Amino acid sequence: MIDPPEVLADPEKWRRIGEEISERLDFEPGRFFRRLLVRPKYVLIGDKEAAPVIASLPECLQERGIAAPGLLATVAVSKYCDHLPLYRQEMIFKTRHGVSLPRSTLARWMELIAFRLQPIYEIIRTTVMDNKYVQIDERRRGAAAT
Numbered sequence: 001m002i003d004p005p006e007v008l009a010d011p012e013k014w015r016r017i018g019e020e021i022s023e024r025l026d027f028e029p030g031r032f033f034r035r036l037l038v039r040p041k042y043v044l045i046g047d048k049e050a051a052p053v054i055a056s057l058p059e060c061l062q063e064r065g066i067a068a069p070g071l072l073a074t075v076a077v078s079k080y081c082d083h084l085p086l087y088r089q090e091m092i093f094k095t096r097h098g099v100s101l102p103r104s105t106l107a108r109w110m111e112l113i114a115f116r117l118q119p120i121y122e123i124i125r126t127t128v129m130d131n132k133y134v135q136i137d138e139r140r141r142g143a144a145a146t
Contacts, residue, residue, distance in 0.1 A: 001038045002055040014042040017052060024060075025099075026068035032099050035068050062112055075106055076113050086110070 007014045022037040037057070044050040061069065078084040084092070086106040093099045128134060 001040065002058070003040060004042065004053045004055040006053055007040075007042050013045055014053075015045050016040050017043050020054060022057060023066070024068035025066045025071055027071040027074045029074075032071075032093075032097050061116060065112075067109055072109055072113055075109055079110065 018041040020039045020041065022039070024035045024037070026033055026035045039055045039057070041052045041054045043052045061067075061072065075086075075089060078089055079086065086103045089106060090101060090103045093101050
């Protein structure tokens with residue numbers, strides 16, 4: 001629950017009149033769950049003209065999006081580290097967890113992740129390319145030495 005700073009400063013002056021609930025779909029290994037963020041609404045006691053106050057939402061990756069950071073990380077790690085294409089992830093989510101996430105949605109999420117990680121990519125690329133000598137390891141991992 002997130003209360004506005006005005007209410008936290010002097011809670012006796014405020015009366016709760018409702019709340020707004022934001023819902024995000026999140027993932028922990030092995031299960032999906034809904035993450036609810038409750039933001040109570042308050043009005044100033046004795047001042048009928050004062051507008052209600054509510055805490056602002058914390059910063060998130062996508063406005064009005066349903067994906068929590070844990071779910072976005074799972075999709076990205078599954079795609080690039082576990083080598084699971086989006087169509088396979090779509091099927092796994094549906095058959096194992098009963099959650100229908102279309103491939104187009106997963107693709108939009110990957111685009112969002114790529115956009116958000118662009119500054120980190122640029123720093124790494126600039127740092128590597130500024131060196132006079134760049135080395136890479138092209139050996140296959142786990143392959144028997146011949």
